[in-house]
Amino acid sequence: MNYFNYYTEIEEHFQKARGTGIFLLSPLDWALIESWKSSGLPLEAVLRGIDAAFEKWRGRKSRTQKVNSLAYCAQAVMAEAERAQAPRREAPAPFPLEAVRAYLAANAAALRSAGEPEYIHIAAALDELAGAAETHYQDLEQLERRLASLEDRMLAAARLAETQEQLLAARERLDQELRPYRGKMTAAQLALLEKQYLEKALLESRGLPRLSLFYMR
Numbered sequence: 001m002n003y004f005n006y007y008t009e010i011e012e013h014f015q016k017a018r019g020t021g022i023f024l025l026s027p028l029d030w031a032l033i034e035s036w037k038s039s040g041l042p043l044e045a046v047l048r049g050i051d052a053a054f055e056k057w058r059g060r061k062s063r064t065q066k067v068n069s070l071a072y073c074a075q076a077v078m079a080e081a082e083r084a085q086a087p088r089r090e091a092p093a094p095f096p097l098e099a100v101r102a103y104l105a106a107n108a109a110a111l112r113s114a115g116e117p118e119y120i121h122i123a124a125a126l127d128e129l130a131g132a133a134e135t136h137y138q139d140l141e142q143l144e145r146r147l148a149s150l151e152d153r154m155l156a157a158a159r160l161a162e163t164q165e166q167l168l169a170a171r172e173r174l175d176q177e178l179r180p181y182r183g184k185m186t187a188a189q190l191a192l193l194e195k196q197y198l199e200k201a202l203l204e205s206r207g208l209p210r211l212s213l214f215y216m217r
Contacts, residue, residue, distance in 0.1 A: 005094055006037050006214055013047045014070055017054045028177040029070040031197035036077065037214065038192060045084040049077030071181040074189065095216055097137045103216050104130035107209045111154070114208065118157040122150050126211070144213050151211040155199055158206045170201045 010033050015023050025033075036046055053073035067073075108126035111119040129136060129146065136143040159167075174197050182190065203210065 006043050007033055009043055010036075010046055010050070010070075013050055014073070017050050018067055026069060026177065027200060028174075028193075028197060031200055032070050032074065032193055034196035034200070035189065035192040036081075038196065041077065041081045042084045045080040046077050049073055049080040052076040052080065069181070071178075071184070074181065075184050078186075078189070097133060099216065100137055100140075100143075100213070101130050101133040103213070104133065107211055110207075110209045114206070116157060116161070119154065119208075122154055125150055140213060147211040147213065154208060154211070155202065158202050158208060161206065162202065166205065170198055170205075173201070174198060 007030075011025055014025070014029075050070075050073045053076035054067065056076070057067055057072075104126050108123040108130065111123040111126070129143065136146075174194060178190070178193070178197075185193070209215075
């Protein structure tokens, strides 16, 4: 399974395991996937964990409630990740060169349209990466690290633009969504999930793009 198909593979696998056709993941679910990716959890372990969680759910005598969040699978996913020992294998590039070039250019244009000086500086850096896309295509993981650094700059600028009330409202939404699952995750897992959720909410509120190659679809 390809490294950069992480999000799509998990979304589709969860929908299939749930068995009810299309099911839209919540912001909490997407933040959870981001936390797994950031922690380096192998995709195969996440998929096995989802299967294990649903197998356990189907074995219950009473199943009055549907599984409505990927967070239900969090413990099983971590258990599978701890057991994962397979060596990492090289995979072919998951998308063509021109798709990478177009993705970088589109994100640069989106940032430039936001108009803020820091966003314009980041857009210029993306333009440079797009101009040298053929070189960067030879090492997509190094390109991903560059994009992660630029996204950190973008997030820092976005936080400075938020009011205290906006930040508090995002935190309250997070607490409400996360409340049913707090007892099922470790403090470290919760901290990373909170970080990913709040970052996603911040970028969406500002209309800013994600820069990571993981968001190429």
